[in-house]
Amino acid sequence: MTKIWKESGFVNDDPWVVESEETKAGSNEKAIVGLDLFLEQAAAGGSGLGVLISPADDVASLAPHLDRISLVAVAFPAFNDGRAFSHASLLRTRLGFEGEIRAVGDVLIDQIPLMLRCGIDSFAVTNATAIKRLGEGRLPGIENHYQPTAKPSANTSSYSWRRVS
Template identity: 55%
Template sequence: MSTIVWNREGVVEDDRWATVEGESAFVSMDEALELAATGGREIGVLVEPADDPARLKPILDRLAIIALDFPAFNDGRAFSHAALLRDRLGYGGEIRGVGDVLLDQVPFMLRVGIDSVETAHEPTARRLTEMRLPGVDLHYQPAALKAEPTNTYSWRRRAAV
């Protein structure tokens, strides 16, 4: 199976931002800042784990999509980047997780405000194609995704449907 792009509705066909034959349509943060200053085309930016997404604040309204890189399963900095973009910077456009995206991460990506994922990991792509996400019923922290308190502990939350 090749690389797929997935969102809550399922696999996205003919996505203009999808990686094709190893080539990405996203530009670096520095390139995005330059392109926004000159005007022109829609911009899709790739935010690497060491980047500071707050640098994008002046041009957030010019960005069509922000891709957050997950270079390894154990590197969670992109989760923090997504929360920063949604909660503090108020970005309302599409945020996509790219890179080493595995199935177990997807529910947590959705909770922090990531809208879509791109993955080449065959078991993950197969399960996403089948719309079979792992279940995570209770959460212990607030997030971009709405949640409702349970009838037990005040800090325990259930995802709102």
């Protein structure tokens, strides 16, 4: 079971579906398609689209189409594959994408605070422990940051170089 979570809590009426050979978006749903299919649809003038960025994809190829993208899903195929962190950070900081970035795949509770800092703002969570802890409001925190990111800490004294000994 997949649940969509944002900082405001779980989302019950999310219309987005990651399409695959087995799964297609229904009439009341919106499709998230792979990069190649997305580029074809964007070239044909499509807008309000959702795109899935896999770890090996070149996220910079989205630059000419950012105004037509409603959602970018960044794939975490395994907990130890962090390339989607870089994709999200590049989308926010270098490409200036202001739309929704969603983490999909192996989304674990301990990584969510780091994902938030990289600019990811929604999460397709399947891990039972993560769903339980998010439902209880038990998101782990990060006390000290070593560098600013796409979403810097509200507490500027939490950065390691600004701490007072």
